[in-house]
Amino acid sequence: MLTCVFVLTACSSTEISSKFQQDKESAARNRADQVVRFTATLILSNTVDEMLANYSNVELGDLYTSTYAQYYNDASFMCEGKAVNGALTSFQTGVDSMGDIIEFGESTSEVDDDTIIVMIPVKGENGNASVELIFTNDIYLKMTSCTLNLDETKGELMTRAALNTLLGMGTVFVVLILISLIISAFSVIPKIQASFAPKKEEQIPTPAEPEMELVVEEEEDLSDDMELVAVIAAAIATYEGTSVEGFQVRSIKRGNTNKWRKN
Numbered sequence: 001m002l003t004c005v006f007v008l009t010a011c012s013s014t015e016i017s018s019k020f021q022q023d024k025e026s027a028a029r030n031r032a033d034q035v036v037r038f039t040a041t042l043i044l045s046n047t048v049d050e051m052l053a054n055y056s057n058v059e060l061g062d063l064y065t066s067t068y069a070q071y072y073n074d075a076s077f078m079c080e081g082k083a084v085n086g087a088l089t090s091f092q093t094g095v096d097s098m099g100d101i102i103e104f105g106e107s108t109s110e111v112d113d114d115t116i117i118v119m120i121p122v123k124g125e126n127g128n129a130s131v132e133l134i135f136t137n138d139i140y141l142k143m144t145s146c147t148l149n150l151d152e153t154k155g156e157l158m159t160r161a162a163l164n165t166l167l168g169m170g171t172v173f174v175v176l177i178l179i180s181l182i183i184s185a186f187s188v189i190p191k192i193q194a195s196f197a198p199k200k201e202e203q204i205p206t207p208a209e210p211e212m213e214l215v216v217e218e219e220e221d222l223s224d225d226m227e228l229v230a231v232i233a234a235a236i237a238t239y240e241g242t243s244v245e246g247f248q249v250r251s252i253k254r255g256n257t258n259k260w261r262k263n
Contacts, residue, residue: 036133041071
C-alpha cells in the first residue's frame with residue numbers, strides 16, 4: 001500500500017515538474033516573440049546609433065527594460081545590458097544586409113541545463129535570418145543573449161569556402177617565397193660584409209736572396225814538384241838571409257787567393 005502511495009506521489013511530482021517546465025518554455029517563446037518585434041521596431045526608429053554611442057551596457061539594459069514595460073505593459077521583463085547591446089548591433093547589421101523584416105516565423109525552444117534557448121526565423125526583403133534568444137531557466141526568465149544571424153545560401157557558403165581556401169594557399173605561397181628569398185640572401189651577405197670591411201694592405205713580395213754557391217777547391221799536393229820546392233826554398237832563404245841547406249820542404253798547399261781578387 002505504501003509502495004503504491006510513493007509511486008503515485010513520484011509520478012505526480014514528475015508530471016508537475018514537466019508541466020512547470022513546459023510553462024516556462026511557453027512563456028520564454030512568448031517573450032522572445034515580443035523582444036524580436038520590439039527590437040525590429042527600435043531599428044526602424046533610427047535611434048540605435050545614438051543609443052549605442054551614448055549609453056553603457058547597464059544603461060542600455062535599464063532603458064530597454066523600461067521602454068519594453070511601457071510598450072507591452074509588462075514590468076516583469078528582465079534582461080542583461082550586454083544582451084541588449086548584442087541585439088541592437090546584430091539587428092542593425094542584419095537589416096542592412098537582408099532589408100527590412102517583413103515576416104516573423106514560429107518560435108521553437110529547447111532546454112540546455114539552466115538556460116532556455118529560443119529560435120525565431122525571420123524573413124527580410126533580400127534574405128532570411130534567424131534570431132537566437134537565451135533566457136535563464138527559472139521563474140524570472142531573464143534574457144542573457146539575443147542575436148540575429150543571417151542565413152547563408154549554398155552559393156554564399158561555397159564562395160566563402162573558396163575565399164578561405166585561396167587565402168590559406170596564398171599565405172602559404174607568400175611564406176615559401178619569403179623563405180626562399182632569405183635562403184638566397186645567404187650567398188649575398190658575405191659579399192656585402194666584405195665590401196664594408198677595411199681593405200688589407202697588399203704585401204709586396206721581397207725578392208729572394210741569391211744563394212751563394214760554395215766552391216770547394218780541391219787541395220793539390222805540390223810537394224812532389226821539385227822545381228817549385230827549390231824556388232820556394234831559395235825565396236825563403238833569401239828572405240831570411242840563410243842558406244838553403246837548413247830547409248826541408250815537407251808539403252806545399254795552395255793558399256786562399258779570394259782576398260787578392262777583391263782588391
